[in-house]
Amino acid sequence: xxxxxxxxxxxxxxxxxxxxxxxxxxxxxxxxxxxxxxxxxxxxxxxxxxxxxxxxxxxxxxxxxxxxxxxxxxxxxxxxxxxxxxxxxxxxxxxxxxxxxxxxxxxxxxxxxxxxxxxxxxxxxxxxxxxxxxxxxxxxxxxxxxxxxxxxxxxxxxxxxxxxxxxxxxxxxxxxxxxxxxxxxxxxxxxxxxxxxxxxxxxxxxxxxxxxxxxxxxxxxxxxxxxxxxxxxxxxxxxxxxxxxxxxxxxxxxxxxxxxxxxxxxxxxxxxxxxxxxxxxxxxxxxxxxxxxxxxxxxxxxxxxxxxxxxxxxxxxxxxxxxxxxxxxxxxxxxxxxxxxxxxxxxx
Amino acid sequence: xxxxxxxxxxxxxxxxxxxxxxxxxxxxxxxxxxxxxxxxxxxxxxxxxxxxxxxxxxxxxxxxxxxxxxxxxxxxxxxxxxxxxxxxxxxxxxxxxxxxxxxxxxxxxxxxxxxxxxxxxxxxxxxxxxxxxxxxxxxxxxxxxxxxxxxxxxxxxxxxxxxxxxxxxxxxxxxxxxxxxxxxxxxxxxxxxxxxxxxxxxxxxxxxxxxxxxxxxxxxxxxxxxxxxxxxxxxxxxxxxxxxxxxxxxxxxxxxxxxxxxxxxxxxxxxxxxxxxxxxxxxxxxxxxxxxxxxxxxxxxxxxxxxxxxxxxxxxxxxxxxxxxxxxxxxxxxxxxxxxxxxxxxxx
Numbered sequence: 001x002x003x004x005x006x007x008x009x010x011x012x013x014x015x016x017x018x019x020x021x022x023x024x025x026x027x028x029x030x031x032x033x034x035x036x037x038x039x040x041x042x043x044x045x046x047x048x049x050x051x052x053x054x055x056x057x058x059x060x061x062x063x064x065x066x067x068x069x070x071x072x073x074x075x076x077x078x079x080x081x082x083x084x085x086x087x088x089x090x091x092x093x094x095x096x097x098x099x100x101x102x103x104x105x106x107x108x109x110x111x112x113x114x115x116x117x118x119x120x121x122x123x124x125x126x127x128x129x130x131x132x133x134x135x136x137x138x139x140x141x142x143x144x145x146x147x148x149x150x151x152x153x154x155x156x157x158x159x160x161x162x163x164x165x166x167x168x169x170x171x172x173x174x175x176x177x178x179x180x181x182x183x184x185x186x187x188x189x190x191x192x193x194x195x196x197x198x199x200x201x202x203x204x205x206x207x208x209x210x211x212x213x214x215x216x217x218x219x220x221x222x223x224x225x226x227x228x229x230x231x232x233x234x235x236x237x238x239x240x241x242x243x244x245x246x247x248x249x250x251x252x253x254x255x256x257x258x259x260x261x262x263x264x265x266x267x268x269x270x271x272x273x274x275x276x277x278x279x280x281x282x283x284x285x286x287x288x289x290x291x292x293x294x295x296x297x298x299x300x301x302x303x304x305x306x307x308x309x310x311x312x313x314x315x316x317x318x319x320x321x322x323x324x325x326x327x328x329x330x331x332x333x334x335x336x337x338x339x340x341x342x343x344x345x346x347x348x
Numbered sequence: 349x350x351x352x353x354x355x356x357x358x359x360x361x362x363x364x365x366x367x368x369x370x371x372x373x374x375x376x377x378x379x380x381x382x383x384x385x386x387x388x389x390x391x392x393x394x395x396x397x398x399x400x401x402x403x404x405x406x407x408x409x410x411x412x413x414x415x416x417x418x419x420x421x422x423x424x425x426x427x428x429x430x431x432x433x434x435x436x437x438x439x440x441x442x443x444x445x446x447x448x449x450x451x452x453x454x455x456x457x458x459x460x461x462x463x464x465x466x467x468x469x470x471x472x473x474x475x476x477x478x479x480x481x482x483x484x485x486x487x488x489x490x491x492x493x494x495x496x497x498x499x500x501x502x503x504x505x506x507x508x509x510x511x512x513x514x515x516x517x518x519x520x521x522x523x524x525x526x527x528x529x530x531x532x533x534x535x536x537x538x539x540x541x542x543x544x545x546x547x548x549x550x551x552x553x554x555x556x557x558x559x560x561x562x563x564x565x566x567x568x569x570x571x572x573x574x575x576x577x578x579x580x581x582x583x584x585x586x587x588x589x590x591x592x593x594x595x596x597x598x599x600x601x602x603x604x605x606x607x608x609x610x611x612x613x614x615x616x617x618x619x620x621x622x623x624x625x626x627x628x629x630x631x632x633x634x635x636x637x638x639x640x641x642x643x644x645x646x647x648x649x650x651x652x653x654x655x656x657x658x659x660x661x662x663x664x665x666x667x668x669x670x671x672x673x674x675x676x677x678x679x680x681x682x683x684x685x686x687x688x689x690x691x692x693x694x695x696x
Contacts, residue, residue, distance in 0.1 A: 064431055073442050083412055083684040090694050094421050098446035331681040336431040346438050
């Protein structure tokens with residue numbers, strides 16, 4: 001969306017939402033009107049990747065398997081920790097050789113509901129995303145041929161890939177690894193947040209501060225970018241639409257989606273952050289430099305809306321955002337296949 | 349045990365066990381006579397640490413919590429991965445700053461049955477052990493005051509420590525952290541291995557190769573050091589009793605238990621490795637330089653028994669050792685407490 005269109009959308013949002021206190025039912029109606037949606041309790045299978053219990057179980061093993069990394073130390077769960085909100089709570093992740101990644105690790109929870117993956121949307125879906133960190137030199141630092149050799153060296157993986165991808169002559173492939181991980185990640189949905197309960201009709205699911213926060217969230221125009229089931233993650237916007245944040249929050253060398261499209265209009269453009277479980281995923285922004293959710297709200301007000309959101313208002317909005325914390329998936333920690341003499345040795 | 353006493357013990361073992369093929373019942377009787385014991389399905393609570401469901405649940409959270417490390421990246425489970433045999437399958441572990449630790453990470457499974465913890469037995473029990481890696485500069489690189497500050501910053505931990513240590517005025521302590529981790533680790537027992545089933549009377553639980561391997565394991569004197577419920581882990585012995593292995597396997601700078609006792613007789617003395625689940629925990633020895641279990645068996649034969657164990661015999665013994673793989677504990681991956689504004693930031 002261009003800057004002028006976005007500004008128009010924000011004005012429209014401001015017009016659509018009133019500034020006066022609304023009843024609970026009015027609040028629900030407004031929220032639905034501006035595109036805030038309850039989170040489905042399950043997500044559909046993804047393009048070109050029919051799901052099955054076998055595929056999900058395989059994907060869970062792969063997600064937790066550090067042997068997908070060259071070192072044998074780093075798994076998907078290292079940076080997308082299912083016990084800490086689906087991310088790692090670091091400014092930017094630590095990867096192979098203790099290198100720091102360039103951007104904050106986004107949560108894997110509800111990622112299936114995003115329009116595309118990564119901060120710049122360079123992966124169209126989760127299976128495309130899954131191939132990135134495995135190969136990134138600053139993350140898992142592995143090569144597809146090495147990953148496939150590792151997986152093929154363990155008979156149990158061979159059997160599990162065959163069951164997850166029936167009828168394929170050579171089921172242990174890098175593509176199928178990514179598809180299995182996607183199938184598991186599709187299950188990482190956190191329904192039943194207080195906001196969802198409220199939208200389903202339970203007035204008391206939000207306290208008065210959270211309701212005021214919801215109203216402010218709509219009134220100030222936050223929902224222009226943060227909408228849909230994932231309260232964001234649906235489209236790309238310039239960070240610093242009105243006023244560019246400082247270099248600590250918006251480092252000049254990271255031009256965001258420009259790296260994907262090479263279009264000048266995409267300089268410093270990022271995917272609007274999905275705000276589900278945002279209270280669990282500090283620090284904030286692609287740079288991971290802001291630890292306080294209230295402060296993040298105030299920065300967004302100034303940068304995107306040209307608005308001064310004072311401390312009390314930011315507190316209310318942050319309280320509402322806390323009502324987007326849902327029920328995390330229950331995950332049995334998997335027992336992983338046994339290595340054999342032909343398993344490539346860890347390289348570290 | 350001194351070298352001469354150990355040599356006598358081996359001779360006694362050789363006398364006690366015959367070289368002829370035994371019936372299944374004879375094999376069981378012999379195995380029991382040389383001190384091989386079935387693994388109990390549960391372990392008792394430990395000294396000065398009564399157990400409770402609350403304490404175990406807290407310990408599980410701490411075990412998986414990377415925020416016990418200074419960086420916020422490394423948890424107990426990083427090097428004692430419950431999905432890969434309770435260890436990390438690396439020669440020596442990677443820790444803070446991508447440093448390599450000095451010794452191979454031992455499995456946490458059944459560690460409660462060891463006489464003492466670490467390769468040199470320098471921790472008398474699991475709660476003493478748990479404090480080590482948290483503070484080691486090459487591992488989690490944290491300080492007790494920082495760990496306690498981290499835990500106290502999260503209200504859910506405060507509540508959980510209070511429930512796990514009822515009646516204590518200040519329950520969130522470094523000691524109690526270690527006690528909770530111990531309480532969880534006491535549950536990490538892997539009963540019902542084929543060997544245990546065999547000892548309980550199921551002849552078919554071991555195949556003929558494994559039975560021959562068991563017989564060889566006793567006949568050659570392996571059980572002089574590897575006995576008890578954990579098939580090892582009960583006493584200290586010089587590595588290289590008869591013939592010192594090469595510097596790759598026994599690096600001269602690591603003098604083992606000498607560092608604990610400062611007694612010259614403890615140079616290159618190590619705790620006999622517990623062999624439960626040994627098929628899951630390559631690479632082998634404190635140096636982690638041997639990947640093949642058969643090769644490890646042959647090295648032990650030469651180093652400890654002065655015996656040449658040929659490839660066929662090593663294969664049989666390795667097959668028997670494979671029958672020591674038990675049923676791993678089922679572990680639900682825990683949801684960890686939420687950080688707050690006062691939680692110390694990751695240092696990395």
